[in-house]
Amino acid sequence: MSAAAALRRGASALLGFVVVAVTSSLAFAAPSDDIRDIRGPVAIPPWWHWPLAIAVAALAALAVILVVRWWRARSARALSPLERALHALAAAEAHARSGRSHEWADIVAETLRGALATRLGTAVLPQTTAELSKASWAQPPLADELAAPRILELLETCDLARFAKAKLDTATLVTSTATACELVGRLFAPPARHSPNAAAQPQTVTV
Numbered sequence: 698m699s700a701a702a703a704l705r706r707g708a709s710a711l712l713g714f715v716v717v718a719v720t721s722s723l724a725f726a727a728p729s730d731d732i733r734d735i736r737g738p739v740a741i742p743p744w745w746h747w748p749l750a751i752a753v754a755a756l757a758a759l760a761v762i763l764v765v766r767w768w769r770a771r772s773a774r775a776l777s778p779l780e781r782a783l784h785a786l787a788a789a790e791a792h793a794r795s796g797r798s799h800e801w802a803d804i805v806a807e808t809l810r811g812a813l814a815t816r817l818g819t820a821v822l823p824q825t826t827a828e829l830s831k832a833s834w835a836q837p838p839l840a841d842e843l844a845a846p847r848i849l850e851l852l853e854t855c856d857l858a859r860f861a862k863a864k865l866d867t868a869t870l871v872t873s874t875a876t877a878c879e880l881v882g883r884l885f886a887p888p889a890r891h892s893p894n895a896a897a898q899p900q901t902v903t904v
Contacts, residue, residue: 778815779885782808786878793870801870802858805877809852812884816843826852842888848880 776784789804807822814821817834826849829835835845854873857863865873 778812779882782812782881782885783878786874786881789877790871790874793874794867796864796867796870798858798863798865798870801865801874802855805874806852806855806859808881809848809855809877809884812881813843813848816884816888826856844880844883847876851876851880 785804785808789801789808792801792804810822813829813834821829821832824832829852830849834840834843835849840846851873854865854869858865
């Protein structure tokens with residue numbers, strides 16, 4: 698083999714080694730670039746996060762409901778019996794203007810009977826209107842002071858709407874509500890005190 702042939706052969710071998718080396722470096726570099734493009738793992742919250750969030754929301758809603766009820770109860774306790782009765786009759790008037798006879802009668806009858814029970818100190822709530830009309834308070838002289846005939850008449854009107862399902866017109870309901878307010882105010886008013894007759898003054902005899 699001549700020197701020139703040997704030189705050409707060595708050059709070819711060197712060139713082949715360089716090509717293999719470059720190809721190998723590119724092959725190893727490509728995966729390295731791909732790895733840099735891969736995103737990290739997505740964080741998955743623990744399974745108990747959702748039940749805990751739902752429980753917290755439920756407790757918050759319950760706390761709001763309890764606070765509202767406590768506030769309403771406190772406001773109701775701050776009112777006098779007459780104020781509570783008039784507040785109920787205001788709700789009855791709203792039913793009256795909407796023509797809801799049954800709802801109106803329930804509120805008016807309960808409020809009127811409650812005021813009557815407070816005044817008389819007896820359990821008149823379970824008594825029927827007919828039974829109330831035969832009681833001692835419906836007879837003179839107390840009947841005049843309490844306006845017993847008007848009370849009984851209004852309770853009979855309520856009974857018609859409650860039990861007979863009577864449909865009362867709006868004007869009658871509104872007028873009856875005003876009557877109920879007047880009667881409730883009379884029932885919650887302090888009882889009238891009748892002062893004894895003044896002693897007769899001695900007559901002066903002039904001699």
